[in-house]
Amino acid sequence: MAEALRLLLNGEEVAVAGLSPQTTLLEYLRERRRLTGTKEGCAEGDCGACTVIVAEPADDGGLDWHPINACIRLLPTLDGKAVFTVESLRLPDGGLHPVQEALVREHGAQCGFCTPGFVMSLFGLYKRAVPPSRADAEVALSGNLCRCTGYRPILAAAQTMTMLAPPDGWRGPGADAAGGRQVSAEERALALRLRRLARAGDVTYRHGAQTCHAPATLEALARCVADHPDARLLAGGTDLALRVTKQQQPLGDLIHTGRVAELQAIRRDDGGCSIGAAASLERAFAALDVDWPELREIWERFASVPIRRAGTLGGNVANASPIGDSMPALIALGAQIELRRGAATRRLALEDFYLAHPRTALQPGEFLVRILVPARAAGTVLRAYKLSRRHDQDIAAVALALRLDLDGARIVRARIGCGGVAATPRRAVAAERALAGRDWNQAAAQAAMDAIGAEFAPITDHRATADYRRRALERLVWRFWLQTDPARRGDLPLRVQDVTA
């Protein structure tokens, strides 16, 4: 069944047909709808000038609001969803939304080009946290670049916007002063309209010779992948879309995974955590955070809120980048992945999935179903580090995750995941061996440092020299020791982010 895509755009139902399935939302908004408030700053999801809000029905009858980057969002992934652009935010009486009003009062715009993106990211925050702290604002705005203001007035607006009279309807805050969820009648009505737009069964969107399949079940997905082995899997598209925006490449046929409920599922039990391959990064990280709070900084520094809401953990893992942020941590956690081909499934240790960049163990017709993370054992010590020029939304020059399973002082097992130091994400096997079976002390740390420094031959590129990568890897092992030394003085900050002004 080939049909038009249907979505709610600024509250109005629109049908999209006659456009290639690799059309970005940004192109659609600007070129087809003349909604030019949404800007292109980079066409790669790194500057936030194109930020819009996507809303989907939530379990409580309201909507789940989240910012995304329109520049790298392909249209078929929006079927059945609501999109809100900056043009929709003005109040029905023509007045400014509190987010907009706060920005005006704080002088939060200079050239104004990035401003609509900030407005929409702030609106996403407005729907979540009342009133936001500066830390909330930093996280919410980590994907928005401003070259003019120095951000001070924008951060101020983030903290004063909730002091202004809240509007009615869907534009109102999504939370009350105590942080409780607030769902307006208008929001419920929007959710209902979206539920009516929802389709049952598989959907196929076709334009010219290009087809986008959107199967509804895991079975159908398995069949679809088997029937179309050359089609590309499309989840959040945060990486795939770059081939369109940066290289003008035809993507060919696509298989969108976003409608398969099983791929979204996250289950936790005594054995650990199972994360569906198409679960968003944000949801996956929230699930992992329960057992592994030490990883929070890595997750918070993973790209930006819009990317974490659009991108999937399965996508990050399967994309096999040597600098992917999730893999070193997942390797240290001992994660396995489940692959499926037709009716057959198999499991692999994550590190065994990566053969030689960009080659993985994935067979033709095979796809990633879920990521399995074992439960936490008593005595586990874990830290994960990412070194980059910028704290937020940067790509690691070096990433390192270290995990020790201790029995008293003795290291029963060590698992170390590394990124940025080889052509694929890697386990630091020699360093693990240097640690296993001995007591966790300074000599052990020194041994692990020596081993890890000799274990990899990183390259020099635009992010760092080989020398820095190797030395930094060693020195992060040292930081790990200083942080986890059982005899360490507890109040000594060891990371710049821990220092208070």
Added chain:
Amino acid sequence: MDPAAPPAPAIAGAALAHDSARLHVTGEAAYTDDLPEPRGTLYAALGCSPVAHGRLRGVDLAAVRAAADVVDAIVAADLPCANDVGPIVDDDPILAAGVVQFAGQPVCAVLARSLPAARAAARLARYDIEPLPAILTIDAARQAESWVLPPAHLARGDAAAALRRAPHRRSGTFASGGQDHFYLEGQVSLALPQEDGGMLLHCSTQHPGEVQHRVAAALGVAEHRVTVVCRRMGGGFGGKETQMSQFACIAALFARRSGCAVKLRLDRDDDMTMTGKRHAFRYDYDVGFDDEGRILGLDLTLSSRCGFSADLSGPINDRAMFHADNCYWLPDVALHSYRCRTHTVSDTAFRGFGGPQGMFAIEAVIDEIARTLGRDPLDVRRANLYGTSERNVTPYGMTIEDNVAPQLIDRLEQSSDYRARRRAIAQWNRASPVLKRGIALTPVKFGISFTATHYNQAGALLHLYSDGSLTLNHGGTEMGQGLFTKVAQVVAQELGVSLVRIGVSASDTSKVPNASPTAASSGSDLNGMAAQDAARKLKRVLARFAADRHGVGADAVVFADDEIRIGAQRLPFAELARAAYRARVPLSATGFYATPKIDYDRRTLTGRPFYYFAYGAAVAEVVVDTLTGETRLLAVDILHDAGTSLNPAIDRGQVEGGFLQGYGWLTMEALWWNDDGVLRTHSPSTYKIPTAREWPPRFAVEFFDRPNREETIHRSKAVGEPPLMLALSAFHAIRDALAGASPGGAAPPLDAPATPEAILRAIGALGDDPLPLPVAPP
């Protein structure tokens, strides 16, 4: 004037919102790419050289022309005009001809029915290039004596003798990197063919007049046939002072060839690859000083990477020399400037225009002196400050008449609690083996005026309509800095009307001719004065008209509160306008301004290039991780001199934004070319400008609220560029932290940007034999 009349409401000086603030936040503000396109608009894209230097033997466009939706494709040989857009020297080709001079240089241009089609087709061009050896670095260029312009030297006294006599002497080498403008809106031009060979261009530019001049030359028409309009830019920072010319010309030439409207908008990667950046510099110094750290003699060489052509490198490097004194008296000094020609993109204007690099040099030298003597760098800075009646002549022979640096530093030292914080930091560092804090106070003195004297002029045009509304136009451009707001405030103040009466209008070459670029921080100074002149002329005409009607002298007419008052009589401004119109009074005025006092000899690099100086100072505090090289800005205290601010809200935005932009330049914005000269940091995924987190958790931003001693517009001071250099405080705070980490308190040499890697290199943590690791105390 009626002495009993209350003072006019102070619109000039009020902290009003940017004139487009509501349009910005609602997304209604239109940028060039947002304008409705005429029917049949075509789209251009560029094909570029894959190699840094080579003989261009041919370009095969067959696949380009055969690609879907392609309408036209051209190379240099197809140009009907001189192949040059160089603003000063004729060495900037529109499309490479005969030779390619950097990787990414445009070689061909493609026109297609859609933008994706144009960009896809541009990739299909095949180049026959015979590679030639490429000079990619300052060092290589110095060795090869490869210059875009001849070296320049400026000396006072006998630096060599002073160096020989000095009790202490240090020498060394350090460097600062380039910086991409990263305006959020990339380069874009929309060319619309007009009758009789004319062309209308909407172009994102700081210098519409330059675009007009270049496009007229490209089309072979008089300048009156070309109109260039720019309502606003999505950021400029110097990157749209000359860099738009090439793209505007290609759009116009395609529009001429096709008869259709043509848009050329670079995507981010092309923009960052094809347009110039802040100049990277290498500094070599030899300094002699006394026991207090007073500089006795200085020999300083500034070598910059200019790229393949001259562009604005001449005046930029001149300005670097003129700011190598910053706030300091250099009795015997020799400055040498080498303008290196490299096979990289031609570097250009960027906020500060060489000033930041000049200041970077002297601040690093002073810091080095302080570390050598074991003194607080602030004391050494103070010991070297210019005097007010002696020791007050710059190396280029200008007497400093307005030196407020000593008072400004005094005030900031107190308000920031610098000394107590320094002591607290030293104590903290003793207990912290891994993390080290640092603090620094650095001052800024920035010369205001274009060194190209003829640029220091401006025009304005003011229309009064019969309903009492006004349209204001002037030669300045709006790039977010709030110029249109400030100039409108000046006019509102002059006419005693509210700001809503004044409609600001797009920069337009058909309204104000020969306008200078909006650059050199001069926008408000020049255009504010020109607009005030226009408003005064209009006011005189209106006052005479009203006075005649009431049989009084013109000076009895008071303009205030949207009305005029003559004794006890009042007339709403709108009624005055209507009456004046009906009485056939001319309601349009032009204004003009030329900066007085400046007098500068470009040949000898001496005289008074600047009307006045803008000052400021900042205290920054940082923490550095000596294990990883990561840093974090913890606090900043800024005291900035904007004279009597025209708009403190807008000026504060310039101060804060400039500071963080400078912080980006000095700490994280690293440009990286591979060994083949290909820029690999050409988008925000690889080139990192500061995010919201970088704004420090603790900050205090104040103005040094003193009127400009020169007669500038409402005694304000230019504020666009100077605050960028306040960020040197953060760089020196990092150096201070590194001194805290080194046993003898000596700060190791540190290049900018101070990335984690640069910091580890500075502290000797890289290489085969790294220093021992810090150990946490038990």
